[in-house]
Amino acid sequence: MQIQTQPIVKPKTYSQEDAFEASVKYFNGDDLAARVWINKYALKDSEGNLYELTPNDMHRRIAKEIARIELRYPNPLSEDAIFDLIKDFKYIVPQGSPMAGIGNPYQIASLSNCFVIGNEGNSDSYGGIMKIDQEQVQLMKRRGGVGHDLSHIRPKGSPVKNSALTSTGIVPFMERYSNSTREVAQDGRRGALMLSVSINHPDSEDFIDAKLEQGKVTGANVSVRIDDEFMKAVKTSSTYTQKYPIFSSNPKFSKTIEANKLWKKIVHNAWKSAEPGILFWDTIINESVPDCYADLGYKTVSTNPCGEIPLCPYDSCRLLAMNLFSYVENPFTDKATFNFELFKKHIHVAQRIMDDIIDLELEKIDAIIAKIDADPELKEVKATERNLWLNIKTKANEGRRTGIGITAEGDMLAALGIKYGSKEGNDFSVEVHKTLGIEAYRASVYTAKDRGAFAIFDAEREKNNPFIQRLKEADDKLYYEMLEHGRRNIALLTIAPTGTTSLMTQTSSGIEPVFMPVYKRRRKVNPNDKNVRVDFVDEVGDSWEEYVVFHHRFKQWMEVNGIATDKNYTQEELDKIVKKSPYYKATSNDVDWMSKVSMQGAVQKWVDHSISVTINLPNNATEELVGKLYLEAWEAGCKGVTVYRDGSRSGVLISNDEKKSEDDAQEMLTAFPTKRPQVLEADVVRFQNNKEKWIAFIGLIDGKPYEVFTGLADDEDGILIPRWANSGLIIKNRNEDGTSRYDFQYQNKRGYKTTIEGLSHKFNPEYWNYAKLISSTLRHGMPIDKIVDLINSLQLDSESINTWKNGVVRALKRYVEDGTQAKGQTCTNCNSTSLIYQEGCLTCKDCGSSKCG
Template sequence: MASVVTEQEESSPDELPQEALDYFDGDELQARCFIEKYALETDEEGLIETHPKQMWERVAEAMASVEEDQSHWFDEFHWLLEDFTFVPGGRILHGAGNPRDVTLTNCYYTGIEEDSLEAIFDWCKSAARTYSYGGGNGVDIGVLRPQGTPVNNAARTSSGAVSFMELFSTTTGTIGQHGRRGALMISSPVWHPDIEDFVSIKSDDLDSVRYANISVKVDDEFMEAVQAGEEYTLHYESEEVGRVEDTVDARELWDEMITSAHASAEPGILFWDNVKAESPSEYCAPVEGTNPCGEQPLESNGACTLGHVNVASFIEGEFQQDADVDWDGIERAVRTGVRFLDDVVEYNLPLHAHEEQAEQARNTRRIGLGVTGLGDMLAKLRIKYDSDDAIAFVDRLMERIRNWAYDESTEIAKEKEPFPLFDAEEHLDRPFVQRLPQEIKDKIAEHGLRNVALLTVAPVGSGSVLTGTTSGVEPIFQLKYQRRSESLSQEFYEVDHRLVQEYRDATGNEEGELPDFFVTAHDIDPFFRVKMQGTLQPYVDSAISSTVNLPADIDVETVKEVYEYAWELGCKGVTVYRESSREGILISEEESEGDEDAEAQAVEAEEAAQAPVTTEGAAEPSAVTDPQTTPRPRPDVTMGTTQKIETGYGSLYVTINEDERGLFEVFAQIGRGGGYTASFTEAVARLISLGLRSGVPVEEIVEQLEGIRSPKIAWDHGEQIYSVPDALATALQRQLSGEFRKSIQARVDTFADGPGTGAHGEATVKTDTEAEKETVDEEDTDQAAELVSRGRSPECPDCSAMLVYEEGCVKCHGCGYSEC
């Protein structure tokens, strides 16, 4: 692990308890994640828990309280939770035994009861209350009539289903709980007549529906029409509207979805016929939509209780040639985990926001047991994630987990009773259940099942920070991360993925290269990622939240092939994320035109620049101290140049104009207009301009800006660019250099040569360190530039490290922040 070197030794004002730091071996990120997200704190007593063991005891006691033999199950649950062998959903760790009224359920789905204005606003009211209790939500707009159909009010025709998405999004963004906004998934069936507007809603306006994920529910009929190149019928029917139909070219609509996904990772695709066919609950609680992250198809008012077996903790002889799995330990964890989650269902019944949610939970007792740390588990077994050996191993692992979970549910049903809506004949007729071993099916027929569904693969988020492992079934995302020091210096430093140090400790290989089984998400073929998901899916009765990370230069056709491959393999859904999607639909019109305008300005400025750039005509420095200083007015015509400088957040275009007295004003453009980075860049440029017009020497402005650091460093013409302000200082320095006294063509040649040339147009020889720095930072820079291009901050709001897109969610590996 990298050490922290700071200039100051003082601790931060909100110093972490030493007990927490000691448990996490001094890892400030893990300790802060525990203290700020999960440790019990009350208004009266302040922070009560300072060590995870106190949390494990609190949670184990709460869950054991619903059992007859509370002492026995306290011990079993404590074993399960200790050292994060099992990671319950965050709501459970936070809420179990907490005196506040908060739900222990992360996921809900609330349907719109009918096609009416009253029902729409009833949904908003219901969702707001759910958010206030800490739950996320899902909604499907397929029940709402399409645009242009008649309504019985002054409007005469409906504004359409899509028009209400902003209302749902705003409701979600407005209501927060424990410092977090609500989370929402809005879905639409592909057959709804408003589907084209749904698909393009975020492409047309980047600020639209910003507090929700969106997904299209695609059926097999549509996919078959895509394959055959046929038309597809959109339709909507209700008693009031009648039947509305329209036909579209299936391939054209599919291409629209894929192009949008290529550009912005949305909409996600849900293969809804696969979801319905594999759902065990269709006969008693048919699923209508999904939770915000998409791994849990749910019925209206349905909820799911989540927990994850940390499979990476069950390896004997880690990283050794004879490394093996503690199968007995995993079986015990799975079986105990099923009972634990079933007890969460019981404990949580009075803690739902609505009685309808409690009733549905009581009737179905749906749970979602999954795994986390799979990427680390494979590495500890010396198995490369993207190998046939990995596929074979995961197939065997998940088959065993499925069988243990279902067998345990029958045992609990025998001891207590089956879930109230259970029907043996109907349940055993479901395709997923039919694939179970015969002995388990016999037990289901005799004793029933305690839970309507048992298995899922959810994003683990902050839970994976606590375990220090890969999240869910994702591969290793990166081998190094940036974190901010907790000391007052607040400097960033690099830290290895914990697995790297564990490998070095276990093998004594302190400095050597890592073996090939340390493969990261960016190195894995996207089709193999889908193949891995397809391997998992037959053993998961709910769904899987997983993101296929794609390089920036991947084409639309490949993205389409990835989605179609997922459908062919029987996946229930898939999300792709292409890094640095600057060329996609999301920004193709507005952003590409912006780039063209900026480059056109550069040419025009070069053609207009007739006079040398100097500081000789600048106002006297004494003007700066004059309290009556007034910025000199702007002339109607100015001359200047535009430079393109690469930053860690994308290309920065800097136009520097001058008048007869010297440098006069600065314009700067990066990312999407009105976005986070663009707004502060414009502010800095305006202040520079104000300073120049008020007589502040250029050298003083440069001195103030140069060297300002940010999380992402880039290279431009052989120079390190530490931040956007540092890039502006660089632009001013280059403007002052003798280089700009040369001919127009020479200057154009100098700055058109691109990375790899020096400031004078000469080839730059990079040191090994520089080359390594560029390699290490390239993937992060792509992600930062992607977020900037979409008008969003690339920095974590909690710690200012870089955000990444993983498991279908924007998250931070620096502090564990997650938007899901």
């Protein structure tokens, strides 16, 4: 008897070109949205095969998986019902990791967007610190953003029982965790890390200053946990006592400081570089529903990288956004209304979907653990990673935390004819978020009726929580139903930054106002082609055509009002059009800052986690204003706040029409001494070219590169110094024959100086000669981004010297000032020319993709 076997049916694959063409059509001509979807969220395997043609395929994949989970419970939602709500990004939008990972058989990754880790008992031993480092890396390789707090690390100079005798303090470990983040690849994007510390920690000032040094802690966001006692001391100009352990009644170390002095440093640094962010920690803890279970392991210790999800160690959260614009009926007309009934109905479905995604995440964690078990490494090697995921599984299963939020707040208000930042706008926003908060909790109670409450639910523990009290006051029926049936999820709500999500919903981002209703982009053109308009010729001779890009909803307003969207308007004409629109004086740089802070505080009352929001200030904003905004944020009940001043170090491209004066140019060219000092401070930069290990020594004057030596680090002719030696001195000495040599000197861990003689003899002579050429341009004050362009343009025959060239570029990019435009380069993701240097990487301002190295 012959047994017939079914043929294996391979999934259909699509070319990048086919998917791009179909997706551009899907997004109505928006090539940027199409590129973002294909690169970040379309189903693909490790060989680059695409299995989805348009986002409808993705939405069907997600709907199918959620419907599979629904069948486990009473009254299941159908696949079609789910699909109808998530298709076209119209109503309910799973964000980031859920969008990429649900139903994805080609990637063993988590569906969680946010994680926080920590050591039980707040151990600050080297073993505990290294364990956190490994856990951070293991989470990032599974696509998660990670946060952890450093307040448990003993302050600098504290006695330790090892060969060092005294502790190095917090800052070296900041750099360690930052470097680990930069080493982890996440499908073309860099990992995300939040480092926090309590203002009560004696090293908090060092923490606050750590990122001011160019090239330091570039792989992490940093935020300070500020308590009410410190804020009161600031207001009354009184003293404040820092302790270790923090807030201890019997501290090992304490010191009294002037609160205002440290406060001014925080304000100055935020004004200068947009960091540190501030977390109003007492507000976070007092308002936190999970902290009602702090003794059961739910004590909040830090936040995710963008600050919107405060978490206890080993808890995680998944994100989903409601597209607020889609609930406006007759948008941009005098009949525009917000459909609250439909909104409430969809909130209930969204919360169920979020709970389903937790079940899907638990399946993913099981797959990750199975993968770890199947790996050939020794059990001791795998132990930390395995225990990490077991801890995360326990928290996800026990608390079932969700992160339902919104996007398109700015567009929603504009579509209703309400000005963002006005009293009417703030009041309406609060009403929307109050509705979302109440109905999400009601949905969690109803889900608990069918599926059971989260494992440790205890109404008695929660009864005095301010957030629960507000729910009771607003809807006592809901409160008493919660007493009877419990709640399915320990915490439910957040407002996240919806960067790439908003590109695909084609709306404003998160709770933010519209950034710009209209802007110009460039596309490279062939000047010899027919009907081509050349608006700009760059310094290398390439021709570009400028064209106007309208924000999608602004374009919709234009169409509703009979204004042509296909004309090539002058800037004056565009200004007149914008002035007639509901977006006028309502963009991120226009809104009243104090009004935005008070709006955030009022909305926060109905969000049980937190809100990711940035207060955008013009370049001429004063430090005094930043301080006032922070104080207002604390008093308004915000849980955290970030201030960004236009053009500050971490930020945005300075406008093209800003020209340096002749005096500025002359000052730039004469900034360095013409004669090389005998001794230079030096940074050590390690990197990898293909599989080769390389090392660079950057001689500095006033923190700016003055010379560079680069070569192999791991062969017979290379140079080897310990991994921890990241800085030292380059000393110019004389050989016996009168020739010069350059020695490198660093301090070992016992404090003794070690000297490596003759860098010129350690590296390939060809590298050395080119290094002298590059160093010469540095010494004459040529801007570093121009030197990078110059090196990139060198036509070199030798493969090894081209490798050297790449290494020098990577080393020098670290010193290009953040926000500097990368001219003549295009984004490999979306073809935009809006590339800026950010922390040594090229970052696209249009799609957010980042390329390092």
